[in-house]
Amino acid sequence: MTKSFRAAAGRHQHVLQGVSFSAEAGAVTTLLGTNGAGKSTSLACAQGLLRPDGGTVRLLDQDPWLAPAQLRARVGVMLQDSGLPPAQKPLAYLSHVASLYAQPRPVAELAERLGLNEFARTPIRRLSGGQKQRVALAVALVGSPEVLFLDEPSAGLDPQSRQVVFEIIEEERARGRAIVLTTHLLEDAERLSDTVYVIDRGRTVAHGSVAELIGNDSPPSLTVSFPEGAEPAWPAGVTPRREGGAYILDAVTSPALLASLTSTWEAAGILPVSLRLERRSLEDAFLALASEASHDLLEGSRP
């Protein structure tokens, strides 16, 4: 998809310059990117709220921009700014939305699950951001949709509500729904996603499972620190780099390497104060991708 908006002085802001993704039933597909990367715009195009300037969008085999009401009834949407009517009260509004569907989910069960009863009779405009988020999720779910679009579903939630929202998303996946969500939180993406699409300045720059993006088959790195003043010894050919007070070996490729390190320290009579073996996190992978993308952009802009 490509999409531009008219910016100041008649200029165009090219917000989407080549975003592609697909989402399967029974899976969570995540659009991950920094603020302003184009995630919400991509989601809005995918669900037919915006029309892309170029590219193709198919939602349940139809063009969502031209979609009839029957298609909309099969899709649940949770927007970032909630899009809820401010004067309505949460439970009454949820019941009203439920009444529009042939086979809605029980309103009482959803209200209980998402803790809506605490503020059931407060007008939506007086709710906190997190409370509105919970109402918006209930509204997205009440029609038992086949496809769920969730824009930043955990934004502004307290840890308990966040947990409930994660559980609900996992249940919907188990029910065979296609879930498309956006987030800039790597932790959420890592926890929930089957497939992650990394969006950077309006482009899809990488996609795959979290394990694929992290490169889980790559060896872990070792971070080790020693007591102050101790001069650590290293086996022949091993040259760690220093970072702060710690030593880092970027690739521990075998148990034998680890064994030779500890026996070298044993022979020298040195006991490390901390020793951590860890694989790359999604955050590391994401930061590496973002810096590659900005490098490519700089290279591309050179004459």
Ligand SMILES: Nc1ncnc2c1ncn2[C@@H]1O[C@H](COP(=O)(O)OP(=O)(O)OP(=O)(O)O)[C@@H](O)[C@H]1O
């Ligand atoms: N209706 C609009 N008119 C003009 N510019 C817009 C409009 N909607 C979005 N933009 C611009 O498009 C860019 C991408 O916005 P978008 O909301 O898609 O990003 P995002 O990745 O969802 O960011 P965030 O994580 O902050 O929600 C931003 O620079 C934004 O200002």
